[in-house]
Amino acid sequence: MNGSVKKVVLAYSGGLDTSVILRWLQENYKCEVVTFTADLGQGEELEPARRKAEMFGVKEIFIDDLREEFVRDFVFPMFRANALYEGLYLLGTSIARPLIAKRQIEIANQVGADAVAHGATGKGNDQVRFEISYYALRPDIKIIAPWREWDLGSRTKLIEYAEQNQIPIAKDKRGEAPFSVDANLLHISAEGKVLEDPWSEPPEFVYSRTVNPEQAPDKPQYVEIEFKRGDAVGVDGEALSPASLLTRLNELGGKHGIGRLDLVENRFVGMKSRGVYETPGGTILHAAHRGIESITLDRGAAHLKDEIMPRYAELIYNGFWFAPEREMLQALIDKSQEHVEGTVRLKLYKGSVSVVGRKSPKSLYSLAHVTFEQDQVYNQRDAEGFIKLNALRLRLAKASRG
Secondary structure, three states: OOOOOOEEEEEOOOOHHHHHHHHHHHHHHOOEEEEEEEEOOOOOOOHHHHHHHHHOOOOOEEEEEOHHHHHHHHHHHHHHOOOOEOOOEOOOOHHHHHHHHHHHHHHHHHHOOOEEEOOOOOOOOHHHHHHHHHHHHOOOOEEEOHHHOOOOOOHHHHHHHHHHOOOOOOHHHOOOOOOEEEEOOOOEEEEOHHHOOOOOOOOHHHOOOOOOHHHOOOOOEEEEEEEEOOEEEEEOOEEOOHHHHHHHHHHHHHHOOOOEEEEEEEOOOOOEEEEEEEOHHHHHHHHHHHHHHHHHOOHHHHHHHHHHHHHHHHHHHHOOOOOHHHHHHHHHHHHHOOOOOEEEEEEEEOOEEEEEEEEOOOOOOOHHHHOOOOOOOOOOOHHHHHHHHHHHHHHHHHHHHO
16 A cells, blocks of 8 residues: 555545544555545534544645535436435435535645545445546546455444544444434435334434424424426525525424435445435425426426436436436436426425425416316317227227237
């Protein structure tokens, strides 16, 4: 390892794992380490990460507020597609990784680094998402994944290494952590330990962004979300930036216990894993977007979107945000959103979100055509020929084969 790397940019949270990685890189690669900490709205104080990096002698420390870019350029494009992985997961962790990787490569180019490093384990999806993104953006980059190299294979060994190297350890990190958490402005996820048995109900302490729906307010709350070209632009008549809008919806969803998901999913690396997700604002936004599309999207366009959505969601889950096929699908999706504008009214109540109203200046809904009362625009007799032509192949098949 010695001499093979001159300077590495480490995705650094300041927690136990990445603090150990920082010291391990200095010790084993004898290289200069640059730290990069992304503020994606995880809700944690980031200055302690700076102080820890300084304590390790790091000279170049990057702490970047990426919340607006995250929602505007990653979350919103994904929500235009109504993307759900395996029909349920709103991809909160998956969509954050390409942005972190993109900024990491930008920093590497800026400071003249020849390598990047991350703290993802060799069992999960994140190593794939990070590294495919790195290679897509800088094909010659060297990647260091300590979890695939070192012999610190347990929490106990990490803590021993930290103590030997005078690395501060948060008191709740001593011993086995109850579960692993990943958070950003879109969601918070929990995996491992108390959640590893898929038969056992998640204990209430796992949840941190949403109240228990049983304890949510007994009175429903209504919210109106405005859309333009497929993106949410305002809540209850107030124009908001992308990150501010998602923050507002998170507050509303969390208060009413909306957005909890207990899921056993198929990881890209081949195993099944159980995760508990809280996506309060995203769950509201997903319902609202489908609501506004219901009156503004042509049937053919809407059904085509629904057909390609699973493929699009799988690309994001597997780490192919920067792949040409994802960009091609995005262009198709974005084209469909040109007239997706208007307002959706939603009812929030004890863990549920329901669309109860929708209106748009570009609405394709025609009361004149669908009314059960007498109308002047639709000749019901036209349906007879329509049905006979659609049934023709079935009638011919039955007549010829008995």
